[in-house]
Amino acid sequence: MKKLSGLFLFFVCLLFISQPPLNSEEGLHSVWAIKDCRVVSISGPVLEKGTIIIRDGLIQAVGEDVQIPVDAEIFDGSNLTAYPGMIDALGQYLLKFPEEKYDPGKFMSGEFTEKDRGITPELCAFDHINLTRATLDKNHSFGITTVHLLPQRGVFTGQGSVFSLSSSNESQALLLKDGFLGIGYSPSSFMVYPNSLMGAVALIKQELSDAVYYDMKQQRWEKEKSGIPRPVYNKKYEILSDYATGKKPVIFYCRNQHDIKRALFIASEFRLKYLICDLNNEAFRVIPELKDARAKVICTLNFKPPATSLYANRSREEKEWAEKELYVKNAVKLAEAGIPFAFSSLETDDPKSFMEGIQKVIANGLPQEKALEALTINAASFLGLDKAIGSIEKGKIANLVLVEGDILAEKPQVKCVFADGKKYQIKEKKVVEGEKPTVNITGNWEIDIEGAGFKFTIAFTQEEGALSGVMTTPFGAFDFTGGSVTGNQIYFETLLSVGGQDMDLYFTAEVEGDTMRGTVIVGTEDSAEFTGKRIP
Amino acid sequence: MVGLVLSGAVYASPGKDLLLKNGQILLIKDDSVIEGDILIKDGKIAKVGSGIKAAAETEVIDLDGKWVMPGIIDSHSHIAIEGSVNEMGDLMTPEVDIKDVINPEDISIFYALTGGVTSIHTMHGSGNPIGGRGIVLKLRWGKTAEEMIFEGAPLTVKWALGENPKRSNFFSPGPARYPRTRMGVEASIRYEFEKTKDYMAQWDGYRAKVKKWKGTGTKPLPPRKDYRLEVMADILKGKYWVRCHAYQSEEMVSILKLCKEYGLKLVCFEHGLEGYRITNELVEYEVAVSTFADFWSYKWEAYYTMPHAVALMAKRGVLVAINSDDGERMRHLFNDAAKAVRFGGLSEHEALKTLTINPAILMGIDQQTGTIEAGKDADLAVFNRHPLDSTTVCEMTLVDGEVLFDRTKYLEDRQKAVEEKKKKEEEKKEDKE
Numbered sequence: 018m019k020k021l022s023g024l025f026l027f028f029v030c031l032l033f034i035s036q037p038p039l040n041s042e043e044g045l046h047s048v049w050a051i052k053d054c055r056v057v058s059i060s061g062p063v064l065e066k067g068t069i070i071i072r073d074g075l076i077q078a079v080g081e082d083v084q085i086p087v088d089a090e091i092f093d094g095s096n097l098t099a100y101p102g103m104i105d106a107l108g109q110y111l112l113k114f115p116e117e118k119y120d121p122g123k124f125m126s127g128e129f130t131e132k133d134r135g136i137t138p139e140l141c142a143f144d145h146i147n148l149t150r151a152t153l154d155k156n157h158s159f160g161i162t163t164v165h166l167l168p169q170r171g172v173f174t175g176q177g178s179v180f181s182l183s184s185s186n187e188s189q190a191l192l193l194k195d196g197f198l199g200i201g202y203s204p205s206s207f208m209v210y211p212n213s214l215m216g217a218v219a220l221i222k223q224e225l226s227d228a229v230y231y232d233m234k235q236q237r238w239e240k241e242k243s244g245i246p247r248p249v250y251n252k253k254y255e256i257l258s259d260y261a262t263g264k265k266p267v268i269f270y271c272r273n274q275h276d277i278k279r280a281l282f283i284a285s286e287f288r289l290k291y292l293i294c295d296l297n298n299e300a301f302r303v304i305p306e307l308k309d310a311r312a313k314v315i316c317t318l319n320f321k322p323p324a325t326s327l328y329a330n331r332s333r334e335e336k337e338w339a340e341k342e343l344y345v346k347n348a349v350k351l352a353e354a355g356i357p358f359a360f361s362s363l364e365t366d367d368p369k370s371f372m373e374g375i376q377k378v379i380a381n382g383l384p385q386e387k388a389l390e391a392l393t394i395n396a397a398s399f400l401g402l403d404k405a406i407g408s409i410e411k412g413k414i415a416n417l418v419l420v421e422g423d424i425l426a427e428k429p430q431v432k433c434v435f436a437d438g439k440k441y442q443i444k445e446k447k448v449v450e451g452e453k454p455t456v457n458i459t460g461n462w463e464i465d466i467e468g469a470g471f472k473f474t475i476a477f478t479q480e481e482g483a484l485s486g487v488m489t490t491p492f493g494a495f496d497f498t499g500g501s502v503t504g505n506q507i508y509f510e511t512l513l514s515v516g517g518q519d520m521d522l523y524f525t526a527e528v529e530g531d532t533m534r535g536t537v538i539v540g541t542e543d544s545a546e547f548t549g550k551r552i553p
Numbered sequence: 554m555v556g557l558v559l560s561g562a563v564y565a566s567p568g569k570d571l572l573l574k575n576g577q578i579l580l581i582k583d584d585s586v587i588e589g590d591i592l593i594k595d596g597k598i599a600k601v602g603s604g605i606k607a608a609a610e611t612e613v614i615d616l617d618g619k620w621v622m623p624g625i626i627d628s629h630s631h632i633a634i635e636g637s638v639n640e641m642g643d644l645m646t647p648e649v650d651i652k653d654v655i656n657p658e659d660i661s662i663f664y665a666l667t668g669g670v671t672s673i674h675t676m677h678g679s680g681n682p683i684g685g686r687g688i689v690l691k692l693r694w695g696k697t698a699e700e701m702i703f704e705g706a707p708l709t710v711k712w713a714l715g716e717n718p719k720r721s722n723f724f725s726p727g728p729a730r731y732p733r734t735r736m737g738v739e740a741s742i743r744y745e746f747e748k749t750k751d752y753m754a755q756w757d758g759y760r761a762k763v764k765k766w767k768g769t770g771t772k773p774l775p776p777r778k779d780y781r782l783e784v785m786a787d788i789l790k791g792k793y794w795v796r797c798h799a800y801q802s803e804e805m806v807s808i809l810k811l812c813k814e815y816g817l818k819l820v821c822f823e824h825g826l827e828g829y830r831i832t833n834e835l836v837e838y839e840v841a842v843s844t845f846a847d848f849w850s851y852k853w854e855a856y857y858t859m860p861h862a863v864a865l866m867a868k869r870g871v872l873v874a875i876n877s878d879d880g881e882r883m884r885h886l887f888n889d890a891a892k893a894v895r896f897g898g899l900s901e902h903e904a905l906k907t908l909t910i911n912p913a914i915l916m917g918i919d920q921q922t923g924t925i926e927a928g929k930d931a932d933l934a935v936f937n938r939h940p941l942d943s944t945t946v947c948e949m950t951l952v953d954g955e956v957l958f959d960r961t962k963y964l965e966d967r968q969k970a971v972e973e974k975k976k977k978e979e980e981k982k983e984d985k986e
Contacts, residue, residue: 124726124727125726125727126727126728127727127728134642204636204637205642208641208642208725208727209642210640210642210643210646211640211642212637212639212640212641212642213636213637213638213639213640213641213642213649214635214636214637214653214654215636215637215640215649215650215651215653215654215677215685216637216640216642216643216646216649218649218650218653218654219640219646219648219649219650219653219780222780223648223779223780223781226778226780227777230777230778234774237772237774241771243771244770244771245771245774246774275635275654275655275656275698278698279653325635325656325658326658327658327660330658330660
């Protein structure tokens with residue numbers, strides 16, 4: 018661990034000199050040569066000993082005998098395996114929506130909005146993403162470098178964007194904007210159309226038909242301008258028409274096998290480009306239909322039988338049996354039938370449960386190569402990004418994960434991740450998830466960061482495993498943006514806002530009695546040790 | 554445990570020939586009772602009579618004197634539907650279709666088989682003056698939704714008059730929804746038909762323009778496709794069999810007049826509890842009634858009737874079917890039919906017709922089911938006593954010649970499963986010790 022002279026200097030600079038903010042995300046595309054590692058490229062055979070050259074965020078070369086450029090920084094990859102960064106094909110846990118206030122007046126006036134009906138195609142994931150250093154870190158520690166986020170509520174749920182986990186700034190991280198439309202079958206809970214499942218199905222057809230009609234009228238007007246009534250602008254149909262006319266793909270949120278069949282009907286009637294999101298892993302019950310339609314399926318890692326299934330409505334034993342013996346094997350059956358699939362973090366949300374779910378599927382018969390394919394090239398191809406990500410190939414974006422051992426092992430030993438060519442060293446985490454806290458650090462503590470030259474106080478508030486608090490520095494008081502306690506390990510994050518510049522500080526520590534000792538990470542690479550002492 | 558309930562055919566392999574021997578067979582096509590056998594080939598009734606000899610490979614079931622009737626047909630049901638039965642969000646919703654939301658794993662399907670029911674008409678509720686489209690299903694338990702659809706059955710659409718579409722039975726916050734009166738309900742139907750005629754005229758006008766267009770000048774712009782009005786247009790063209798929920802005699806007569814005005818055939822009144830007061834009109838317009846045997850007074854408009862209503866209507870020549878409208882009542886419709894004998898003195902044969910050939914006729918499936926005749930589907934219900942006996946129990950149900958429910962075997966399997974479970978628990982205990 019370097020001494021934190023960098024942090025100290027930075028603070029000092031801000032105190033005395035007002036500088037334009039250092040945009041730490043740009044200009045970090047350095048040149049790397051990862052030497053002597055095992056390379057699982059997905060696009061070709063496994064190389065037992067290979068070298069990967071990264072330049073300007075892209076893979077410049079990969080192979081067994083690759084010349085290392087003079088300006089490259091060498092990374093010793095011996096004992097490590099390089100995989101393409103894993104892709105979470107569909108998720109929504111990184112989206113944050115404003116809290117909705119219950120409005121009783123709405124019921125009395127009967128004035129319902131399109132949002133109440135579930136029609137929100139203008140809701141973009143890009144506008145609601147909540148990326149922090151902690152989420153980047155967590156994803157990286159499981160080898161995930163790309164995530165596709167899409168709102169999930171309603172009938173026309175919104176538009177999805179794909180993000181590269183290489184920055185907590187959404188513009189920097191954005192890989193593909195508004196590329197997918199979510200279609201769900203959720204009837205409204207209000208007394209408004211559609212109020213039933215069959216109503217939602219009918220609405221989807223009518224709206225898609227109207228979007229195609231709108232597009233046709235727009236095109237005729239643009240071409241002719243005379244002799245036909247001018248079209249009236251409609252924001253909803255402007256957005257829907259790209260999807261309804263098959264220019265951009267839709268994703269059907271399917272809660273069971275019948276939703277999948279309904280999706281296939283609608284997609285065929287309107288000749289849509291589409292993906293099936295199999296929320297409850299029931300695709301295995303409609304394999305012939307999926308094969309006929311050449312459908313692509315995104316599977317979640319939730320194996321509980323859906324409500325329409327007979328297993329869900331009988332005894333608890335049958336439900337558990339179905340979950341453990343039947344639904345968990347969904348991806349296995351899809352692989353056997355040759356139906357392409359990718360994995361989604363929906364229903365399981367965080368990266369740990371995501372990867373654990375995939376391990377469960379592998380334990381139940383999914384060949385490892387199929388799992389890797391699903392996580393890399395399949396997901397990339399479903400998202401239309403297979404020219405840019407999904408394998409370790411010359412010209413593709415340098416999204417890599419370097420693992421000691423197997424990426425799909427129970428506790429993957431991920432050492433390092435490259436996202437957009439930026440190197441992220443994965444810290445050894447001693448935090449054991451799920452363990453009950455054995456310490457209570459509520460109170461005031463004095464924190465001393467090695468090399469910073471000054472101390473500051475933190476007021477912790479611990480409630481069971483959740484940790485919150487305020488860090489008081491010479492530059493102001495800053496609330497925690499996240500924190501937790503497991504066993505005697507703690508982690509917490511604050512966002513320092515100094516002189517217009519935001520800085521993520523990410524602390525992990527081990528607590529013993531009234532002292533703590535740990536590491537703080539600043540930015541993407543700077544880190545230092547710190548100690549803490551409880552103030553009596 | 555699931556295997557018990559999820560499996561389809563209980564006996565042998567489907568499509569195999571089957572001979573049911575020594576039964577007391579109620580043909581229904583007339584009031585005769587045949588003491589004899591039924592030969593089933595390829596899912597259809599091949600022969601009915603006494604002393605039928607079958608080929609060696611034929612499976613034989615000895616009914617040992619049990620009673621056989623055609624599988625019961627429930628013409629008014631809401632089972633096997635995924636999601637809400639009503640589309641409450643709008644006034645007229647014929648664009649919604651129950652066919653889109655069939656749930657073949659609804660346990661009520663199996664329970665219906667235990668009551669001798671083999672085919673049902675499951676449909677939209679009565680929340681709207683013109684509701685959604687319904688579907689006829691054959692209860693092929695274990696099969697997919699598409700496989701359960703009764704091939705060739707006419708498509709239906711649900712209308713409703715009275716308290717339900719007026720929404721007068723529950724408090725709904727918000728501005729008053731039109732219609733709030735019975736005259737409003739009928740007027741809204743009329744208004745929708747007028748809208749439909751305009752829509753059809755628009756499209757006819759467009760098609761005529763396209764025919765005349767010679768390729769120069771502005772190509773005609775088509776009107777907007779409205780899925781709702783498309784179905785309404787099909788109703789006007791007679792493509793859908795109209796099933797109208799109604800209780801009061803005045804509104805029934807009134808809607809019949811409206812239908813005549815628009816050239817529509819109203820096929821059946823659902824419930825029609827006051828139908829016994831207007832049997833002349835019902836006979837004149839050839840409208841059937843699908844009703845309850847003795848369920849009334851549960852709301853204001855359901856007061857003025859009596860359990861004799863079924864018999865009174867049937868004796869006057871109205872086509873009457875007894876339905877369940879409920880997953881529980883579905884399991885003992887044969888008891889309901891007996892009530893028409895007790896109240897009103899309907900003959901036993903006529904009473905059994907209300908569960909079999911009558912609903913088949915008003916559902917348009919009487920060529921395939923409803924009676925035990927050679928050439929018809931082998932949909933049969935076997936009872937340990939005469940079906941109208943108040944202590945009868947349905948022992949076996951066949952659909953398309955497959956035994957989908959066998960009470961003795963089911964109870965045996967259930968007992969076996971319980972014993973196996975006990976054994977496993979004891980083994981677990983021993984392992985622990």
